[in-house]
Amino acid sequence: MNIGIIGAGLIGLKRxxxxxxxxxxxxxxxxDIDIEKAKGITEKYGGLSTNNWRKIALSTDINxxxxxxxxxxxxxxxxxxxxxxxxxxxxxxxGRNAKEAKEIIDVAKQAGQKIMVGFNYRFYPHxxxxxxxxxxxxxxxxxxxxxxxGHAARPNYDKEWRVxxxxxxxxxxxxxGVHIVDLARYLMDEELQKGSVQFQxxxxxxxxxxxxxxxxxxxKGKSVILHSSITEWKNIFSIEIIGTDGYLxxxxxxxxxxxxxxxxxxxxxxxNGEDDAGEIVENFSSDDNSFYEExxxxxxxxxxxxxxxxxxxxxxxxxxxIDYLYSTRNxxx
Numbered sequence: 001m002n003i004g005i006i007g008a009g010l011i012g013l014k015r016x017x018x019x020x021x022x023x024x025x026x027x028x029x030x031x032d033i034d035i036e037k038a039k040g041i042t043e044k045y046g047g048l049s050t051n052n053w054r055k056i057a058l059s060t061d062i063n064x065x066x067x068x069x070x071x072x073x074x075x076x077x078x079x080x081x082x083x084x085x086x087x088x089x090x091x092x093x094x095g096r097n098a099k100e101a102k103e104i105i106d107v108a109k110q111a112g113q114k115i116m117v118g119f120n121y122r123f124y125p126h127x128x129x130x131x132x133x134x135x136x137x138x139x140x141x142x143x144x145x146x147x148x149x150g151h152a153a154r155p156n157y158d159k160e161w162r163v164x165x166x167x168x169x170x171x172x173x174x175x176x177g178v179h180i181v182d183l184a185r186y187l188m189d190e191e192l193q194k195g196s197v198q199f200q201x202x203x204x205x206x207x208x209x210x211x212x213x214x215x216x217x218x219x220k221g222k223s224v225i226l227h228s229s230i231t232e233w234k235n236i237f238s239i240e241i242i243g244t245d246g247y248l249x250x251x252x253x254x255x256x257x258x259x260x261x262x263x264x265x266x267x268x269x270x271x272n273g274e275d276d277a278g279e280i281v282e283n284f285s286s287d288d289n290s291f292y293e294e295x296x297x298x299x300x301x302x303x304x305x306x307x308x309x310x311x312x313x314x315x316x317x318x319x320x321x322i323d324y325l326y327s328t329r330n331x332x333x
Contacts, residue, residue, distance in 0.1 A: 001025050001299070004056035004086075006077055007068030008032035008041050011091060011118075015066045018292040020045045022299060029056050057081040067091060068118075071175075072167045075100045082111045089298065091118040093178045093322075094315030096169025101319040105312040116298055117315035119182045123293035125284035126250045126262040128307055130187060130241065133264065135306055139243025142188050144223035147180040147239045150232025152256065157230065158204045171208025173197070174322055177228030180239070181214075181318045182310060184226060187241055190218035191317060197325040203231045214325065254286035 003019050005012050008030050019027045027047040032038040038049040053069075056062055057080040065081040067074050067090045078090045082104070094117045095101040108115040121127060134142060151172075154160075161167040162175050185192055195216025199209035214226040229236075235257045239250040246266040252258035262282050269277040298309050 001064050002028040002062045003064045003066060004029045004031070004059065004062040005041070005066045005068060006031045006053045006056055007091075008034070008037035009068060012037075012066075012068040013041055014288070014291045015068060015295075016041045016045045018295045019066075021292050022296060025295075025299065028062050029059065031056050053077055054080065057086065058084055062086060064089070066118075070161050070167045071096050071169050075104060078104045078115070079107045082107045082113045082115065085111065085113065087114040087116075089116045089118055089295070090315075092182075092310075092315070093117070093169075093174060093319060094312060095319060096174070098316060098319040098323045101312070101316045105316055108312055115312040115315075117182075117310040117312065118294070119179065119186075119310035119314065120290040120294045121179045121183055121253075122186055122307065122310065123290040123297070124253050124260055125289075126252075126260045126282070127183065127187075127239075128293075129262050129282065129284075130239070130248050130250060132306055133248060134187060134189075134241065134243075138246060138264065139241065139248060140245030142222065142241055142243045144225070145184050145188055145239065145241050146225045147184060148227045148229075148236055149176050149180045150227070150229040150234075150236040151176055152233055152235045153204075153230045158206050163204065163206045163208060163210075163230075165207045168208075170322070170326065171199070171206060171212070172210050172228045172230045173199070173212035173214070173325060174208075176230075177212055177214075177226065178318055178322065180226050180228060181321060182314060183239065184216075184224045185314070185317065186308075186310075187239070188218050188222060188224070190220055190222065192216050192224055192321050193219060194321075194324050195224070197328060199329070202229075212325070216321075252286075254288050259286050260284040 029048040030038040030041045031050045031053040035051040042049045065086045198213040200211040204210040211229045216224040237253045241248045249263045252260045265279045
């Protein structure tokens with residue numbers, strides 16, 4: 001499979017590394033408006049460099065395109081790539097809103113091509129383990145989930161494209177929050193229903209929020225509590241899934257987020273009287289293999305009966321949910 005990557009930033013580099021590790025996959029081309037960034041990737045992993053993304057979208061030699069650009073330009077690139085016979089992996093979110101996500105999905109259906117959303121968090125090792133344990137019935141029937149995702153951000157983050165209303169399309173709820181919206185759906189295996197949200201501008205003077213506090217329910221009435229932030233000052237990633245028979249608690253995801261870890265136990269284990277009550281703790285490597293695992297799953301879906309790539313339908317579902325929350329615009333100043 002010949003692969004083209006459009007967008008040569010940090011995520012584009014990680015995607016290229018993942019392609020390089022896969023058998024039967026070859027990095028054909030990398031495009032970026034900054035040609036030197038594109039060259040930086042191709043010099044390391046091979047392939048052609050260009051500052052014109054259409055050369056990849058229109059190439060008859062490329063059959064799979066990975067889009068790692070700003071949210072506002074990703075839609076046009078995805079549509080052109082799909083129309084020209086390419087399967088597409090588009091980095092999250094799939095469009096800045098549900099309207100854009102649906103446009104991409106409709107084109108994919110008409111062209112008979114696959115569209116996948118880059119929800120690589122599904123492929124962190126402790127998230128994969130949690131999915132397996134839930135499927136195996138370790139915690140019984142999942143009852144509620146709590147998740148927090150906080151970026152430390154950077155000085156002058158308020159000037160970056162991610163929080164620009166046109167280029168990014170939203171604030172902390174959309175990016176990075178779309179990841180934990182997807183994980184809540186994925187781990188609970190249910191759609192999220194309309195809930196409530198509190199938006200806050202705790203530090204950054206931006207049009208959209210720098211913190212989003214979400215309370216929702218699944219289709220079966222199970223509770224979902226999510227907090228997405230770009231003012232955490234120290235990166236955080238945590239998920240708790242409580243079931244009728246036990247619990248799972250995930251933390252870290254490598255790097256400044258800390259080592260990935262999952263702890264678990266059955267209900268009422270504390271009655272044993274020990275401090276840890278026999279809690280089981282599993283640690284995982286801090287090496288980020290999520291992009292590789294995600295792409296590997298796409299290439300060989302038959303080898304992953306439990307772990308699933310995020311489809312266009314998943315991207316659209318998260319977009320509808322986030323659109324609704326933004327429509328409430330309940331801000332704390």
